[in-house]
Amino acid sequence: MRDADAVASWPVEIRSLDPGDIDAAHDLQVRAFGPKSGDNMRARTLRTVEEGRMLGVYDGPRLIASAFYHALDQWWHGRPVPMGGVAGVCVSPEDRGRGVGRRLAAALLDLMEGRPLSALFPATAPVYRAVGYEHAGAQHLLTLPPEPLRTLAAGPVKVRRAGPADAAEVTALMRRLHAEARHNGPIDRGETFMRQVLEDEKVFAYLADDGFLAYGWDGGPEALAVHRCVAGSPETARALWAVVGSGSSTALTVRACVEPDDPLLWLLRDRSEDEVRRVTWMLRVLDAPAAVAARGFPEGVTAEVSLVVEDETRPRNAGAWRLTVGGGEGRLERDSGAREAVHLPAGGLAALYAGVPVATLRRAGLAAGGEAADPVLDAVFAGTPYMLDYF
Numbered sequence: 120m121r122d123a124d125a126v127a128s129w130p131v132e133i134r135s136l137d138p139g140d141i142d143a144a145h146d147l148q149v150r151a152f153g154p155k156s157g158d159n160m161r162a163r164t165l166r167t168v169e170e171g172r173m174l175g176v177y178d179g180p181r182l183i184a185s186a187f188y189h190a191l192d193q194w195w196h197g198r199p200v201p202m203g204g205v206a207g208v209c210v211s212p213e214d215r216g217r218g219v220g221r222r223l224a225a226a227l228l229d230l231m232e233g234r235p236l237s238a239l240f241p242a243t244a245p246v247y248r249a250v251g252y253e254h255a256g257a258q259h260l261l262t263l264p265p266e267p268l269r270t271l272a273a274g275p276v277k278v279r280r281a282g283p284a285d286a287a288e289v290t291a292l293m294r295r296l297h298a299e300a301r302h303n304g305p306i307d308r309g310e311t312f313m314r315q316v317l318e319d320e321k322v323f324a325y326l327a328d329d330g331f332l333a334y335g336w337d338g339g340p341e342a343l344a345v346h347r348c349v350a351g352s353p354e355t356a357r358a359l360w361a362v363v364g365s366g367s368s369t370a371l372t373v374r375a376c377v378e379p380d381d382p383l384l385w386l387l388r389d390r391s392e393d394e395v396r397r398v399t400w401m402l403r404v405l406d407a408p409a410a411v412a413a414r415g416f417p418e419g420v421t422a423e424v425s426l427v428v429e430d431e432t433r434p435r436n437a438g439a440w441r442l443t444v445g446g447g448e449g450r451l452e453r454d455s456g457a458r459e460a461v462h463l464p465a466g467g468l469a470a471l472y473a474g475v476p477v478a479t480l481r482r483a484g485l486a487a488g489g490e491a492a493d494p495v496l497d498a499v500f501a502g503t504p505y506m507l508d509y510f
């Protein structure tokens with residue numbers, strides 16, 4: 120028997136993690152990712168299990184792998200789309216390389232039924248690519264000295280410290296800012312998560328009428344880390360970044376999680392070389408018509424394009440579709456496939472949805488045929504998605 124056949128016929132069972140196996144799941148996670156400082160980790164895992172968001176792979180009674188997803192929203196052209204943020208994928212070291220990771224990743228797609236999208240930060244891409252994820256966006260970490268930030272503030276903008284009692288206001292503000300700026304990619308973890316952030320004594324949070332800053336001393340030796348600094352106006356952006364820059368006497372560096380086209384880059388007085396680290400994330404379109412219907416599209420762009428999708432893992436997505444866009448809305452409906460169509464594998468559809476230019480998709484082998492539609496597809500999906508959070 121070939122190795123591949125042995126893998127395919129290995130009679131493992133994939134099912135909801137048994138709450139009695141939480142310690143075994145933690146052991147797998149420690150072996151995979153290293154020791155975790157366990158502040159209420161057990162309670163969080165139990166909640167994940169109870170909410171049906173965690174899978175275990177069993178070889179008889181033995182737990183050999185586990186994974187879960189966060190129930191999130193992700194902003195696409197200023198609209199929130201329900202997204203499953205996959206995390207904690209781990210296979211027991213002695214059982215790796217036998218196809219378990221891939222089968223677990225495929226089973227997670229079914230578990231996230233009802234969510235049009237899934238995203239994840241891959242430690243290794245092939246496992247996820249095999250089930251239709253593709254590189255889509257990044258977390259952008261800008262390193263810069265604090266001094267140019269210190270001198271940014273121009274006029275008096277009221278900025279106050281924010282605490283747990285402000286969780287609802289901060290959550291609503293972030294939503295408003297993402298919608299107004301028609302952002303692509305940032306995730307929304309909800310008010311409860313925001314309250315936990317604001318309770319964290321290591322996080323210094325500041326709030327203005329149209330802006331929010333969260334930063335702390337966890338950027339490395341003598342480095343401040345800016346988790347987010349989002350503002351709706353230049354005055355507020357200047358005021359919030361200047362709070363960070365006020366640490367210039369004790370911090371050598373600022374490591375800031377920013378938008379790829381963050382207004383800060385245009386507010387700085389001087390700039391020549393940017394030092395940006397990109398931590399990439401992958402996207403999977405789980406339900407193509409729902410993913411198109413839920414997101415926003417650029418006002419003023421109208422389109423009607425034929426697509427043919429190949430998707431073995433989610434056959435419901437496969438086949439001929441007609442994409443119609445107008446008035447900021449989109450629809451994906453079944454098509455006869457008679458006209459010249461753009462052919463996309465599942466990964467190509469994910470990357471297109473995320474705004475990867477069609478010329479790039481073609482040269483990466485992720486799109487073929489129907490070349491006449493390229494300019495309009497680029498206009499429909501234009502954007503450089505990002506995330507401010509890592510999960």
Ligand SMILES: CC(C)(COP(=O)(O)OP(=O)(O)OC[C@H]1O[C@@H](n2cnc3c(N)ncnc32)[C@H](O)[C@@H]1OP(=O)(O)O)[C@@H](O)C(=O)NCCC(=O)NCCS
Nearest residue numbers: 151208209210215216217218219220221241242243245246
């Ligand atoms: C990554 C991990 C989940 C993969 O599980 P696995 O059961 O060993 O993977 P599979 O046998 O199903 O392999 C699936 C594909 O991924 C590839 N792959 C697996 N581990 C890999 C690695 N470390 N680096 C690169 N590719 C890898 C395999 O070659 C295979 O590709 P192919 O289909 O093109 O041959 C497992 O190695 C693990 O738990 N690692 C430590 C934790 C981790 O990195 N988790 C991922 C977090 S996003």
